[in-house]
Structure formats: structure tokens, C-alpha cells
Amino acid sequence: MEKVKFKNSNWDVAANIHFPKDFNPSKQYAAIVCVHPGSSVKEQTAGLYAAGLAEEGFIALVYDASFQGESGGEPRYLEDPATRVEDIRCAVDYLTTLQYIDENRIGVLGICAGGGYAVNASLTERRIKAVGTVVATNASRAYGESDVVQTLEAVGAQRTSEARGEAAKIVPWTPESAEDARKKGMDEFDMLGAINYYRTPRGEYPTANNKLLFKSMSALAVFDAFHLTERLLTQPLLVIVGDKVGAFGSYRDGFTLFNKAASTNKKIHVVKGAGHYDLYDQPEATGEALAQLAAFYNKNL
Structure with a gap:
């Protein structure tokens, strides 16, 4: 693995390149851009898949x-869908500068919210030749479905406060513990799964600090990652979901994406007995997903 940086606008994006065994820089390889979930960093589930x-x-x-992890950009902890999509385009830009990359064999893989961003980028980024998702979620539903007007009113009030000199509001992506979640009435198994992955030694990482700039919610609430997929998502598509259906909706979103996509070369694969977070790091579930992804990219890149 090699640590590298590439540019988005005027800041650096921090990245890791994972190389195959017996890598030969004089040869050319197919490349896959791996896009992490919201609240995550490159060393977590996206790094496992990479x-x-x-x-x-x-x-x-x-x-x-x-704006997150080791990458630059201000304000910190912003989750901005447009910039997240642009990150993917910039990652493709960077790959095309590497002599050992075949620029005609570049794919993308997105996990959770990263799956939605990967899909959305692929609508207009035609250098992406194959699209894979694992438990993909659509931000406008996942973050804006419940009490969206109330949330947007709160964002407006917060922006007014910040314009008048108050500090930016930072909120946690997930409660710090299962006990904290239950006290807040957030005991659905997907939320408990998020806590078990992100807030325990199972998946926590120092740069994944569970901080979200609250005013991000206004952009997340209206960003439809799947808009125009019925016209523009024509690349080969593999959608992977688990059959334990939770509140985060990745099972439903996966089938929505599959049914809506214009691609004539598309497949949906359901991992039996797997929930959303099983497909983040549990060996049996991720092993099955990786086998499907490897076959898909080998065929289509």
C-alpha cells in the first residue's frame, strides 16, 4: 500500500493505493475507486474492500x-454531496496520471452513502466503466426522510446564529454507546449496528471522529443520488445488499437502484443472513460480496 494525495479544488485529498501481489509498474492494470460511507474514513470498510x-x-x-479524516478542505466535518461526487471525479483524474493504470478500465465501488455518491458520479463521469455498490443508500431518503421540514428549520436557525458570530454546531453521526441510543429511543438494530461498528474496537479508527457539521443536513435532505439513473446510468452495474432489512433502507434502496438503472448489464446480489453492518467487515458476508465484485470487475473492466 502507498499513501498518496490528489487535488480537489485547492485542497489535498488523502488516499491509499492498494496494489496487487507481484505488482509490476511497467504493466497496466484495471483500477477501482473505493468510496467510504458517511461518518467513515479510508481505513475502515472501504479500505477492507480496497x-x-x-x-x-x-x-x-x-x-x-x-473536509474529513486526513483530507483537507474547510469547513471541517462537512458532508456535502456535490463535493463527495467531485471527489470521485478527482480520484479518476488522478488515476489517469499513473502510467500503470489502464484509463479505459476504471471502475467505482461505493459502500452505504458512498454507494449513492458512486452512482451519482457515474451518471456524468463516463470514464467510469463499471459501477459496484454494497449496501448503497440514497442520502435524500436516509438523512431527510424523518421530520425533514423540522430539520431544515433547525438548520436555518443555526445558520442565522453562526452568521451572528456563534460557533458552528457539530453533532455526532451516531450515539456514543448502545445505552445512549436506547435512552434516546434509537434502538433499531441498524443504529445499534452502527454503534457496534464505529464506536467500539471492532471498527473505530482515530480519524473517524463521529463529527458532522449540522448544516450539512440541508444539502443531504435534498440530494437524490439516483436522480436520472433511468436515463444516464448505462454502465454495467452490480448491486449488493443483505437480506436483514433495517431502518437505514439499503435493502430497499438497492432494489430501487437496480430497477431504475438504465443499464442492460445489471445484477443484484442478496447476501443471505447479512445486515447492513455485516457487509462492512464480517468475513463471511464481505467474502461473498468480494467474490461477486471480483467476478463483476474482471468481466466488465
Whole structure:
């Protein structure tokens, strides 16, 4: 693995490149851009998939989203869908500068919210030749479905406060513990799964600090990652979901994406017995997903 940086606008995006065994820089390889979930960083589940794809012979690039992790950009902790999509385009830009990358064999893989961003980028980024998602979620539904008007009113009030000199409001992506979640009435198993992954030694990472700039919610609430997929998502598509359906809606979103996409070369694969977070790091579930992804990218890149 090699640590690298590429530009988005005037800041650096921090990335890791995972190389296949017996990598030869004089040869050319297919490459896959791996896009992490919201609240995540490159060393977590997207890094696991990047490493697994490298073992299958691909170059895999995984990075921290702008404003987050080790990447630059201000304001910090912003989750901005437009910038998240632009990160993907910039990652493709970077790959085309590397002599060992075949620029005609670049794919994308997105996990959770990263799946929605990967899909959305692929609508207009035609250098992406194959699109894979694992438990993809559509931000406008996932973050804006419940009490959206009330949330937007709160964002407006917060922006007024900040315009008058108050500090920016930072909120946690997930409660710090299962006990905290239950006290707040957030005991649905997907939320408990998020806590178990992100807030325990199972998946926590120092740069994944569970901080979200609250005013991000206004952009998330109206960003439809799947808008125009019925016209513009024509690349080969693989959608992977688990059959344990939770409140985060990745099962439903996966089928919505699959049914809506214009691609004539598309497949949906359901991992039996797997929930949303099983497909983040549990060996049996991720092993099955990686086998499907490797076959898909080998066929279509």
C-alpha cells in the first residue's frame, strides 16, 4: 500500500493505493475507486474492500472525503454531496496520471452513502466503466426522510446564529454507546449496528471522529443520488445488499437502484443472513460480496 494525495479544488485529498501481489509498474492494470460511507474514513470498510480487490489483481484507490479524516478542505466535518461526487471525479483524474493504470478500465465501488455518491458520479463521469455498490443508500431518503421540514428549520436557525458570530454546531453521526441510543429511543438494530461498528474496537479508527457539521443536513435532505439513473446510468452495474432489512433502507434502496438503472448489464446480489453492518467487515458476508465484485470487475473492466 502507498499513501498518496490528489487535488480537489485547492485542497489535498488523502488516499491509499492498494496494489496487487507481484505488482509490476511497467504493466497496466484495471483500477477501482473505493468510496467510504458517511461518518467513515479510508481505513475502515472501504479500505477492507480496497485491500480485497487488490488481492484479486486490481489497483484500488481509497480516500478520505474532502473536509474529513486526513483530507483537507474547510469547513471541517462537512458532508456535502456535490463535493463527495467531485471527489470521485478527482480520484479518476488522478488515476489517469499513473502510467500503470489502464484509463479505459476504471471502475467505482461505493459502500452505504458512498454507494449513492458512486452512482451519482457515474451518471456524468463516463470514464467510469463499471459501477459496484454494497449496501448503497440514497442520502435524500436516509438523512431527510424523518421530520425533514423540522430539520431544515433547525438548520436555518443555526445558520442565522453562526452568521451572528456563534460557533458552528457539530453533532455526532451516531450515539456514543448502545445505552445512549436506547435512552434516546434509537434502538433499531441498524443504529445499534452502527454503534457496534464505529464506536467500539471492532471498527473505530482515530480519524473517524463521529463529527458532522449540522448544516450539512440541508444539502443531504435534498440530494437524490439516483436522480436520472433511468436515463444516464448505462454502465454495467452490480448491486449488493443483505437480506436483514433495517431502518437505514439499503435493502430497499438497492432494489430501487437496480430497477431504475438504465443499464442492460445489471445484477443484484442478496447476501443471505447479512445486515447492513455485516457487509462492512464480517468475513463471511464481505467474502461473498468480494467474490461477486471480483467476478463483476474482471468481466466488465
